[in-house]
Amino acid sequence: MNKTILILFTILTALTLNAKAHDFSAINNGDTIYYNITSSTAPFSVAVTFKGDYNDSFINEYSGSVSIPDSVQYNGNYYKVTSIGMYTFRKCATLTSLIIPYSVTSFEYSSFSECSNLASLIIPNSVTSIGSSAFYACSSLSSMIIPNSVTSIGYGIFSSCTGLISVTISSSINSIGSWFFNGCSALTSITCNAAIPPTAESNSFYGVNKNIPVYVPCNSISSYQSALHWSEFTNYVGIRIPQYINASICEGDIYTNYGANIDSAGVYNIVSGCDSIILNLILNPTYQTNHYDTICKGQTYNNYGFNFIADTIGLYTQNHNTINGCDSIIKLYLIVNSTPNPPSNLTINQISNFFEITWQSNGISYEIYRDDSLIANVTQPIYLDYDLIHEQPYCYKVKSINGDCESELSNINCKTYLNIENIEQPYISTKLYPNPTNNKAKLEIEGLNSDAEVLVYDMIGRIIQKHKLNQGKNELDIDLSSYGKGVYSIRIINDSTNQTKKLIVQ
Known part of the structure; x- marks a missing residue:
C-alpha cells in the first residue's frame, strides 16, 4: 500500500513541474476563474486552470460553491470553455461543490484531486474523457455517475476516495485501468451498465469489499462472473438497462416488436425478459385522396395508378407505398357511361x-x-x-x-x-284561327284527298302533339292550354301534301 501511494505521489509531483501558469482570469457569479487559452484562433477555446505558476502557489483559490461558465470574453473574443485543466482544483480543501457547463468535453489529469470537502459534482454528458487520478483522494464524494458520453478514462480515477459509497459506470466504458477503486473501502454498491465487462487490472478493486452488490445487465451476469478480476465479486444482481427506441407504424397497423401489441401513439415501457424498452411510438397517418371521374363502358381506365377495363359504375381504391412508409390511399368514384348506339x-x-x-x-x-x-x-x-x-x-x-x-x-x-x-302540290285550302290565340285554335282544311297527319311543334322543334285527320273530315281543334306562349308550327302531311302553318299563342 505504501509503495502504491509513493508511486502516485511521484507521478503527481512530476506532472506538477509541467503545469502552466494561467493566461487570464474573469469573474463569474462572484468567483474569480482562471483560464489557459487552448485555441487562439477561431473557434476560440480555453481550459479552466489554477492561479499562478504552480498549483500549490495559491491553495484554496477556489472555495465554497463554484460555477464555471460555458464561455468567457477576453480581448474582444469569446472563448468556449472546453476543458478542466491539469491540477485546476487540486488541494482546494474548502471547495464544496462545482457546476460544470455542457461545453466541457474533458477533465485533465488530477483536475479535482485532494479536494477533501468536495461533496457534489455532476459530470455533464458532454464530457468524453476523464484523465487519470481526476478525483484522487476526494474523500467527501459519496456518489458518482460516469455518463454514456465518456469513452476514455484514465487510471486511479477514484483512488483513495474513502467516502465513496456508490458509483455508476456507463455502458461506453471498455476499460477501468489500474487503481480505479483503490482504497474505496466505503463502497456499498457498484453499477456497471456495460454489456461486456470492462477490462480491469489486478489492483483495480484493491481494498473494495467483494461481497457488495454489483449491478450489471441481467444478460451479462455470467460474463462478469467469469471476467478477469470482476470474478472476485460474489454478489451480482441483474438489472434491465433501458433502451430508448423511437419507432413508427402506419395508422391501422400494430407494433409487435419485443412482444408488444400496440396500435396507438405514445410512450410505452416494455419489459420482456432482460429487455427494458422505453418506446416512443409515432402513428403515421395514411393519406387519402378522392377523385371523381367518368369513362365509357368497355374503355381502359389508366389514371392515378389504376389500369382496368371499366364496365361497372362504383368506388375503386388504389394503395401507394409513398409517405413515411405508409400507404397513400386513392379513392376513385367512377361513373361508367354506356356508349350509345349509332342513330x-x-x-x-x-x-x-x-x-x-x-x-x-x-x-x-x-x-x-x-x-x-x-x-x-x-x-x-x-x-x-x-x-x-x-x-x-x-x-x-x-x-x-x-x-x-x-x-x-x-x-x-x-x-x-x-x-x-317550285314544289308542285295539289290545291289544299287551310285556315287556322283565331291566330294569334290565347290557347285554342281551329284548323279547317279543304281539298284533302287522303287521310293526313297533323303534327304540332314547339319553338325548338319538338313534336308535342300528333293528330290524325281522316279524308272526309275538314276540321281539327287544337288546344295548347298546357303549353306556354310562343310560336308553334302546325304541319299537315299526307301522300300528296306537306304544309306548315304558324300559330301564335299569346
Missing part, C-alpha cells in the same frame, strides 16, 4: 322552307353533321335546318353522345332542297 332511321323531310331531320337513338345529346361539317348540337332526335339554297343537295349524318361517350356516325342520308314556290 338509325335517319329521315329528311322538307317542310315549307326548311328540312326536318329525324332519327332514332338512345343518346343524351346529338351532333348534326351536314356535308361532313358539324353544324349543331341538340338534345332531341330532331333538327330543323333553315340554312338551305334552292336546288342544292345536302347530306346529313348524326352522332349520339352520352357524357364523354359517343357513337359512330349514322348512315348518310341526302336530299335536294327545292324552294317551296
Whole structure:
C-alpha cells in the first residue's frame, strides 16, 4: 500500500513541474476563474486552470460553491470553455461543490484531486474523457455517475476516495485501468451498465469489499462472473438497462416488436425478459385522396395508378407505398357511361322552307353533321335546318353522345332542297284561327284527298302533339292550354301534301 501511494505521489509531483501558469482570469457569479487559452484562433477555446505558476502557489483559490461558465470574453473574443485543466482544483480543501457547463468535453489529469470537502459534482454528458487520478483522494464524494458520453478514462480515477459509497459506470466504458477503486473501502454498491465487462487490472478493486452488490445487465451476469478480476465479486444482481427506441407504424397497423401489441401513439415501457424498452411510438397517418371521374363502358381506365377495363359504375381504391412508409390511399368514384348506339332511321323531310331531320337513338345529346361539317348540337332526335339554297343537295349524318361517350356516325342520308314556290302540290285550302290565340285554335282544311297527319311543334322543334285527320273530315281543334306562349308550327302531311302553318299563342 505504501509503495502504491509513493508511486502516485511521484507521478503527481512530476506532472506538477509541467503545469502552466494561467493566461487570464474573469469573474463569474462572484468567483474569480482562471483560464489557459487552448485555441487562439477561431473557434476560440480555453481550459479552466489554477492561479499562478504552480498549483500549490495559491491553495484554496477556489472555495465554497463554484460555477464555471460555458464561455468567457477576453480581448474582444469569446472563448468556449472546453476543458478542466491539469491540477485546476487540486488541494482546494474548502471547495464544496462545482457546476460544470455542457461545453466541457474533458477533465485533465488530477483536475479535482485532494479536494477533501468536495461533496457534489455532476459530470455533464458532454464530457468524453476523464484523465487519470481526476478525483484522487476526494474523500467527501459519496456518489458518482460516469455518463454514456465518456469513452476514455484514465487510471486511479477514484483512488483513495474513502467516502465513496456508490458509483455508476456507463455502458461506453471498455476499460477501468489500474487503481480505479483503490482504497474505496466505503463502497456499498457498484453499477456497471456495460454489456461486456470492462477490462480491469489486478489492483483495480484493491481494498473494495467483494461481497457488495454489483449491478450489471441481467444478460451479462455470467460474463462478469467469469471476467478477469470482476470474478472476485460474489454478489451480482441483474438489472434491465433501458433502451430508448423511437419507432413508427402506419395508422391501422400494430407494433409487435419485443412482444408488444400496440396500435396507438405514445410512450410505452416494455419489459420482456432482460429487455427494458422505453418506446416512443409515432402513428403515421395514411393519406387519402378522392377523385371523381367518368369513362365509357368497355374503355381502359389508366389514371392515378389504376389500369382496368371499366364496365361497372362504383368506388375503386388504389394503395401507394409513398409517405413515411405508409400507404397513400386513392379513392376513385367512377361513373361508367354506356356508349350509345349509332342513330338509325335517319329521315329528311322538307317542310315549307326548311328540312326536318329525324332519327332514332338512345343518346343524351346529338351532333348534326351536314356535308361532313358539324353544324349543331341538340338534345332531341330532331333538327330543323333553315340554312338551305334552292336546288342544292345536302347530306346529313348524326352522332349520339352520352357524357364523354359517343357513337359512330349514322348512315348518310341526302336530299335536294327545292324552294317551296317550285314544289308542285295539289290545291289544299287551310285556315287556322283565331291566330294569334290565347290557347285554342281551329284548323279547317279543304281539298284533302287522303287521310293526313297533323303534327304540332314547339319553338325548338319538338313534336308535342300528333293528330290524325281522316279524308272526309275538314276540321281539327287544337288546344295548347298546357303549353306556354310562343310560336308553334302546325304541319299537315299526307301522300300528296306537306304544309306548315304558324300559330301564335299569346
